[in-house]
Amino acid sequence: MPLASKTVAIFGGGIAGASLARRLSRDYPVTLVDPLDYFEVPMSAPRSLVAPNFAEPAIIPFPEALPTVRHIRGRLIEWSTDAANVQHIDGHTSTLSSDVSVLATGSRFSSPLVRSEGGTxxxxxxxxxxxxxxxxxxxxxxxxxxxxxxxxxxxxxxxxxxxxxxxxxxxxxxxxxxxxxxxxxxxxxxxxxxxxxxxxxxxxxxxxxxxxxxxxxxxxxxxxxxxxxxxxxxxxxxGRPNTAFMRSQHPELLDSAGRIKVDRSLRVCGQSSVFAIGDITDLTENKMAWHVQGQVKVAEANIRSVLEGRSDGFKHYKAKTNDPxxxxxxxxxxxxxxxxxxxxxxxxxxxxxxxxxxxLIPKYRKALGVPKADVLTHEIGIRETAAARER
Ligand SMILES: Cc1cc2nc3c(=O)[nH]c(=O)nc-3n(C[C@H](O)[C@H](O)[C@H](O)COP(=O)(O)OP(=O)(O)OC[C@H]3O[C@@H](n4cnc5c(N)ncnc54)[C@H](O)[C@@H]3O)c2cc1C
Known part of the structure; x- marks a missing residue:
């Protein structure tokens, strides 16, 4: 159960946001905003396209993945240094305030093949x-x-x-x-x-x-x-960054590719209590979960420092530039x-x-603390495919 009254709002519940929410929610009240009602292991999507049952263990409802996190089904539509405006799934909008905010809205793709933009x-x-x-x-x-x-x-x-x-x-x-x-x-x-x-x-x-x-x-x-x-x-x-919410009020915080400028502590440049992690940052490294996990550790330590009122001793993240x-x-x-x-x-x-x-389904199920599941073998997928062909 959370120990402190200071609050954290995380926008985006993908690899970065969900992992961080899981860690911080042990000690702090965390609110997660995401238009989806589930976490999906992104790496599994290409297999699920040819063997749909493969998606079963890869898609985890948020209440199961993050049981102590308050989830708002909605989208961050506008962010400014004063307010984070959220559009809820029923269309109404509200302003969310918190002691620390984390922007982790990830990437969007040209089609829903590997990532849905909303839905159940x-x-x-x-x-x-x-x-x-x-x-x-x-x-x-x-x-x-x-x-x-x-x-x-x-x-x-x-x-x-x-x-x-x-x-x-x-x-x-x-x-x-x-x-x-x-x-x-x-x-x-x-x-x-x-x-x-x-x-x-x-x-x-x-x-x-x-x-x-x-x-x-x-x-x-x-x-x-x-x-x-x-x-x-x-x-x-x-694989473009989901950062439209930043464009109207703070275009100066976006680079030419629309990525959010962060400092070495993974705070949004010039902000003391707003962090950005994952694919949306301007860190010069391949946009990969492999790197995101290092960012989550640094961001968690620094967020804890901010919530505990410390103003120095922040950890630094070094981008994995040219790491193949x-x-x-x-x-x-x-x-x-x-x-x-x-x-x-x-x-x-x-x-x-x-x-x-x-x-990588077992890895991310473990990271979120959900029970192991049988990851269906591709052979089962092939048998299903053959059976479907027969029908
Ligand atoms: C098919 C595929 C295979 C991959 N394979 C690998 C691999 O093998 N190894 C590896 O290291 N990396 C791999 N990656 C890359 C890796 O998945 C990403 O780097 C990682 O998911 C980035 O995490 P993220 O949390 O920043 O963003 P995402 O995982 O994209 O999550 C972003 C979340 O934010 C939500 N969101 C979007 N807009 C808003 C908004 N306005 N308000 C609130 N929420 C919002 C989305 O619904 C989503 O849940 C792969 C990616 C794909 C698509």
Whole structure:
């Protein structure tokens, strides 16, 4: 039970916000604002698209993940140094005040494939089932974006549905631009062996990303005059910071990419009791949960200092600039990674152990203190897929 009367408000209950809420709520009253009614392990999404039951242990209702945290289902719509305005799920707005505020609203993507912008746990699970059915019907899938998300989705689809035609279109000079060329080359080789076509240095023209995943077949043109036909088009670009709430009152606190400027103590620049953590910060490192966990520890210590009235001795966070650590899955049995101390790892068994088998669901269930759950094996997913095909 909380020991103190000082209060903490956390905006965003993803990896950063939920982990921090869990830790601070042991000693302080914490209010969490998030439009969702659940926490979802983000890494699991590519697998849940091909095996919807995989989402079962990956999606945890907030009351189970954060039982002592007060959850407001809503969205931070405007933040200023005086007030945090929240729009609740029923449309009404209110102002939330607290002794410490934490901004942790993460990233938004071009489509709901890997992240829903709102909704309930039931709606998210229904989305995976509906998408899975759509995928079963598709023969020719075009994935736009060769970053980790596009490549992991290509890995899942090519493993589970080897008979589908799959093309990845990447505007940059290579796939997986955020990590090393060697890692990218290995991933491309594995995909090529599965018959996946990867096109680089070309982008779609005359089209905007759309969240309509259930549209009809069509043709797409690239800036090099190539025509690509498809019957399922998946936009896997994006990863933009959710910081619209800062734009009207404090644009000076955003960098040119819309990320929030933080100091070494992870406080919003110039603010003594407002912190920002996770994907929305201007820290120069890959936007990854791997790094977020270090930020959460520093922010927790510093928030405790603020709540205890201390004005010095704050911990500092050092951005992991140019750290190539990354695990990219290519289905449930393959992957490629850069691991600390090991460097490039291509062995299937090691990547399976690190992420591909479980997509980090057990790690984040443990971090949130929820009981272990059977992480369905991909083999079960494949059997379900086969059964669905029969029907
Ligand atoms: C498919 C996929 C695979 C990944 N794989 C890996 C991996 O293997 N390893 C790794 O280290 N990282 C991985 N990442 C990256 C990692 O998930 C992110 O870096 C991490 O989730 C960032 O945490 P966050 O809390 O900042 O943001 P998020 O996890 O994006 O959470 C943000 C939360 O804020 C809420 N929110 C949004 N707007 C508002 C608002 N206005 N008001 C209130 N709440 C709001 C959202 O609903 C959400 O719950 C992966 C990401 C994806 C999508």
């Amino acid at each position: 746990l039931e709606e998210r699970k229904a989305f995976y089932s509906r998408f899975h059915f759509r995928l079963l019907q598709a023969r020719n899938v075009l994935i736009v974006g060769g970053g980790p998300i596009g490549i992991e989705i290509a890995g899942e689809i090519s493993e589970t549905f080897p008979d589908k035609r799959l093309t990845v279109l990447e505007a940059g000079p290579r796939i997986l631009g955020g990590t090393s060329p060697k890692l990218a080359a290995h991933a491309q080789r594995v995909l090529a062996e599965r018959g996946v076509a990867v096109i680089v240095n070309e982008r779609l023209v005359g089209r905007q990303p759309t969240d309509d995943l259930f549209g009809t077949e069509g043709e797409a043109e690239t800036d090099r005059g190539r025509t690509l036909s498809y019957d399922l088009l998946l936009w896997c670009i994006g 650590t990354m695990v990219v899955t290519l289905g449930s049995r393959a992957g490629v990674s850069h691991l600390p101390g090991l460097g490039l790892v291509t062995a299937g068994w090691l990547n399976r152990m690190a992420k591909s088998a479980h997509m």
